[in-house]
Amino acid sequence: EAGVTQFPSHSVIEKGQTVTLRCDPISGHDNLYWYRRVMGKEIKFLLHFVKESKQDESGMPNNRFLAERTGGTYSTLKVQPAELEDSGVYFCASSQVRHEQYFGPGTRLTVT
Amino acid sequence: SQQGEEDPQALSIQEGENATMNCSYKTSINNLQWYRQNSGRGLVHLILIRSNEREKHSGRLRVTLDTSKKSSSLLITASRAADTASYFCATDGNQGGKLIFGQGTELSVKP
Numbered sequence: 001e002a003g004v005t006q007f008p009s010h011s012v013i014e015k016g017q018t019v020t021l022r023c024d025p026i027s028g029h030d031n032l033y034w035y036r037r038v039m040g041k042e043i044k045f046l047l048h049f050v051k052e053s054k055q056d057e058s059g060m061p062n063n064r065f066l067a068e069r070t071g072g073t074y075s076t077l078k079v080q081p082a083e084l085e086d087s088g089v090y091f092c093a094s095s096q097v098r099h100e101q102y103f104g105p106g107t108r109l110t111v112t
Numbered sequence: 113s114q115q116g117e118e119d120p121q122a123l124s125i126q127e128g129e130n131a132t133m134n135c136s137y138k139t140s141i142n143n144l145q146w147y148r149q150n151s152g153r154g155l156v157h158l159i160l161i162r163s164n165e166r167e168k169h170s171g172r173l174r175v176t177l178d179t180s181k182k183s184s185s186l187l188i189t190a191s192r193a194a195d196t197a198s199y200f201c202a203t204d205g206n207q208g209g210k211l212i213f214g215q216g217t218e219l220s221v222k223p
Contacts, residue, residue: 006154031209043155043200043213056210091155093211101211103147105154 002026004094004104012110018080021107025074025094031055032075033101034067038088046090049075082111118201118214126222131188133217135201136181142204144177145211146186149198158186158199193223 005024013019025032034046046065047057051072060067064083069075079086089108093101118135125131137144146158161168161177161184168175174187188195198218202211 033210035211035213042215043202045210045212048210059210093155095209100157100160102157103155 004092004102006090006092006104006107008107009105010108010110012112013082014112015084016081018078019082019109021077021079021090021092021109023075023077023092023094023104025092026096026102029094029096029102030072031095031101032069033093033095034075034077035059035091035093036088037091038085043091046077079109082109084111087111118199118217120217121215122218122220124220124222125191127191127193129191129221131191131195131219131221133186133199133201133219135184135186135214137184137201137203137212137214138182139203141179144175144184145202145204146173146175146184147200147202147213149200149216151197155200188219191219191221193221195219196221 007022011019030051032049035043037043045059047060047067048055049069052069066078087110089106091103091106093103095101141163143160143162145160147155148158149155159170159175161175172189177184198216200213200216202213
């Protein structure tokens, strides 16, 4: 069974540009989560999808971040326009049952 | 301050020694999980302990949970250089499934 995959593994962009991160959850997992770790700090929750619906987006830092999960399969997280403080590692996780979350390898975003 | 605070923030030991990391949290939980992140890689789930459990073992890992003190510890016995990584505890509380992570402990195991 394939695990959670994320693309790209690393992205370097300039301040003001747009970046779109993609997450493919484990097949059949209704729950999809986005987290990020900024500058070696703690890993923080961004949002939670159940199928295609946003269950909880309380962790989204501001309206420069837009997440979608069309069709309830893969999800994208767009940052537009990117700022320096957005640099970090963005993790995606999926689960079928509520508590067993499986994480992807992360996307390292560097904004210069 | 954040839930899931961990100490120490950094730990350096020799191969073969045991490593103990502690985690404290603030709210009620359903379970507490420990994850490992190797440098530049993703999070690997290590172990989950439920709120009605006090101790759990998995290979060289031993996790304890004290809900009265809202704390947990992760013990890695007979450490290896390959155990070098960041270790995080995460709680779910009753937060609708999202995990609340601590700042993590950076473990360095020297050969």
